[in-house]
């Protein structure tokens with residue numbers, strides 16, 4: 001009980017709930033050993049794993065094998081994009097900066113590069129990526145394939161910053177694709193790993209830069225009411241609405257020229273004498289009372305650092321996640337409805353939601369495709385728990401608000417629903433069919449998405 005009175009309890013316990021140490025699957029294991037994704041929720045026993053060292057080797061592999069091919073990144077997708085009894089292709093060796101231009105601030109990067117390895121390498125050539133997702137363990141090819149995004153109403157997903165890429169088609173042909181290829185370029189930037197194997201990506205970057213991150217807690221309703229204004233006034237702005245609470249953890253990030261360093265601004269000491277520790281059978285009201293008292297007294301922290309050190313985090317606790325992208329206008333109501341549903345149905349979950357805005361963009365299968373900003377809302381369940389009962393209750397709420405599921409996260413939609421949500425979905429399917437006439441890039445999950 002004494003520990004609960006510490007000012008930093010809320011911040012540290014929430015961070016611990018969300019952010020634990022991750023372990024990356026080794027991508028160079030022996031053939032036919034089982035594969036599993038980061039959360040352990042997806043597994044398979046592939047016929048072979050090929051850790052290719054060059055495009056020539058990749059083409060030889062494609063020409064000398066038959067059956068399904070699944071390119072893998074770092075296995076950080078929650079949805080069953082990878083599982084196959086066919087062949088896994090690993091392109092970790094195709095990594096690093098291959099070429100760059102200091103006048104356009106563009107760089108061509110090996111598609112197997114881990115995002116987290118690119119920060120220092122780009123810094124060395126005076127460049128910085130425009131944005132990064134919540135973690136940086138993903139490969140560039142894997143992250144762009146699923147439309148992976150960060151936070152920021154003016155900032156596009158990683159795929160939105162692609163100026164060209166190289167695709168090795170399942171037929172073994174090398175295609176260099178850029179905006180002059182029109183529809184093909186719009187199809188291939190967010191490709192869900194269903195068009196071929198991407199080996200190089202040229203990114204639009206900017207000059208290297210520093211950021212200042214501020215984290216605090218505030219009443220959820222106050223923030224939701226002002227969310228548009230707050231999102232417009234910060235380079236990055238997002239909240240983690242706490243369940244069974246009237247509060248959210250709030251995060252803003254802006255450019256800064258201050259010296260690198262961290263400041264903790266303490267809150268008032270909280271007195272929890274009237275609160276008793278909560279057991280598993282705590283009522284929603286008991287949880288609310290406890291969480292509000294903790295949240296109201298959490299500290300504020302500010303940190304200044306290089307952009308690539310501040311934009312992503314380390315997440316220790318393994319979890320599974322569902323995320324839907326919905327038009328930003330009206331999205332606050334969706335957050336309210338999810339929080340109310342959790343409370344009313346006494347769903348036993350401790351993870352906060354995550355609510356952020358992303359810029360509109362034009363890759364056909366981007367979750368933010370179109371002219372309007374989108375909000376993304378995530379729910380999480382620890383990896384040791386069955387996520388289905390919780391996600392099954394919340395998923396229809398996302399549908400009510402016109403939500404598009406994140407390709408790399410849990411969802412239950414197939415091509416019928418997806419073709420209603422993406423105006424160019426059928427065009428994507430046609431291009432897919434032309435690049436992969438024998439369906440080698442499809443596993444069972446992808447057949448359900450694209451093989452109408």
Ligand SMILES: Cc1cc2nc3c(=O)[nH]c(=O)nc-3n(C[C@H](O)[C@H](O)[C@H](O)COP(=O)(O)OP(=O)(O)OC[C@H]3O[C@@H](n4cnc5c(N)ncnc54)[C@H](O)[C@@H]3O)c2cc1C
Nearest residue numbers: 073074075076077133134139141142145148149193198408
């Ligand atoms: C802790 C955690 C935090 C996350 N945070 C965010 C976030 O902030 N924002 C967000 O949008 N998402 C987030 N995600 C989701 C994650 O970014 C995506 O699922 C991403 O696709 C994972 O990248 P990966 O390299 O692990 O690819 P994998 O999961 O291994 O593969 C993803 C897809 O990419 C394809 N692929 C991989 N390599 C190639 C290639 N060379 N050519 C063609 N296709 C290829 C695969 O076939 C597959 O379809 C998070 C996931 C985790 C586990």
